[in-house]
Amino acid sequence: LMQLFRPLDMLGFVYRTVRQGLIDMAAMFQLMDSEVEVEDRPGAPALAIRQPTITFDNVVFGYDQDRTILHGLSFHVPVGGHIAIVGPSGAGKSTIARLLFRFYDPWSGRILIDGQDISEVTQASVRAAIGIVPQDSVLFNDTVGYNIAYGRAGATDEDVLAAAQGAAILPFIEKLPQGFDTEVGERGLKLSGGEKQRVAIARTLVKNPPILVLDEATSALDSRTEQDILDTLHRVSENRTSLSIAHRLSTIADADEILVLNEGRMAEKGSHSALLERRGLYADMWNRQQNESGAEAEIAE
Ligand code: ATP
Secondary structure, three states: OHHHHHHHHHHOHHHHHHHHHHHHHHHHHOOOOOOOOOOOOOOOOOOOOOOOOEEEEEEEEOOEOOEOOEEEEEEEEOOOOEEEEEOOOOOOHHHHHHHHOOOOOOOEEEEEEOOEEOOOOOHHHHHHHEEEEOOOOOOOOOEHHHHHHOOOOOOOHHHHHHHHHHOOOHHHHHHOOOHHHOEEOOOOEOOOHHHHHHHHHHHHHHHOOOEEEEEOOOOOOOHHHHHHHHHHHHHHHOOOEEEEEOOOHHHOOOOOEEEEEEOOEEEEEEOHHHHHHHOOHHHHHHHHHHHHHHHHHHHHO
C-alpha cells in the first residue's frame, strides 16, 4: 500500500483528496489489491452540490462480464434523508457504495448526486462530497491531532477541537499525557476499536461532507460502546444525506427507509415497521437476528 502512496506524496497536496478517498475505500472495502478502473474525462467539471441527493437510476453492474451483480437498481435518497441498505451476504450492498464513490462505472443506468451524473464530473469532487465512516478505521502513525486534521487540508486547531467534541472523544484526548499531540498507532498509543472509530468520525467532521456513507457493522465493539458510537453517528448524520450499509439490523431500525437487497435486486423497501408487517425477507432476517441475540444473552447469563 505504501508503494502506492509514496509517489502520490511527491505529487503534493492536489492528490490529498484522492489519497484520502483511497485510504477510506481501502479500509472499508479492502480494495488494496484491485485496480482503480475509471478515469475522468478530459475537461470534466467538478460536482457542484447545492442539494445533496443520491439517485440510482436503473443501475446494472458486474465486476466481470459474465456475472451481473446489480440488476437494474433504482432508489433515491432525498436531501437530509437516511437510507439503510440491508440484505444477505453477497447481495451487493458494498458494491453500491463502491459505485457511489465511482470506483467503477455502471454498465448501464446512471448514478446521480444532486442531479449530476457522477461519471460526468471529476472523481476527486465526488469523493470530496462523501464522508465514509468505515468499520475498521486506519490511523496514521502520527499524533491524534494530525489524524483528525487529515480530514481536510487547511483544517485549523479550532476545527480539530470542534470535531473531537462532535465525535465525543474530546474528554478522552484531554486526559492523554500530551493531548492532541499524543502519538497514536503502531508506534504510539494503541487506541481501542471504539476510540479509533471516534477519531475517524472526528476526521469526517473536519471534512464536513454533505453526504455520509456509514458502515455500521461495528462488530469489534461491545454493545455499550456500539450504542454510544451509534448515538454519535446519528447526531453527526442529522443535517446530512446518509446511506448506511448494515449487517446487523438493530442498528438501522430508525432509518427513513430500508432497502432490502437480494441477489442484486430490490426485494423490499419501507420503514422498519412496514417491513416487519410484510413478513418477507426483512422480517425473516430480523427474527433470526433477534433469536441469535437472545441465544447469546442466554449463554452470557
Ligand atoms: P457482505 O454483507 O458479505 O459484505 P455485500 O452485500 O456487501 O456482502 P458485495 O461486496 O457488494 O456484497 O458483493 C456482491 C457480489 O459481488 C459478491 O458475490 C462478491 O463475490 C462479488 N464481488 C465483490 N467484489 C468483487 C470484485 N472486486 N471482483 C469480482 N467480484 C466481486
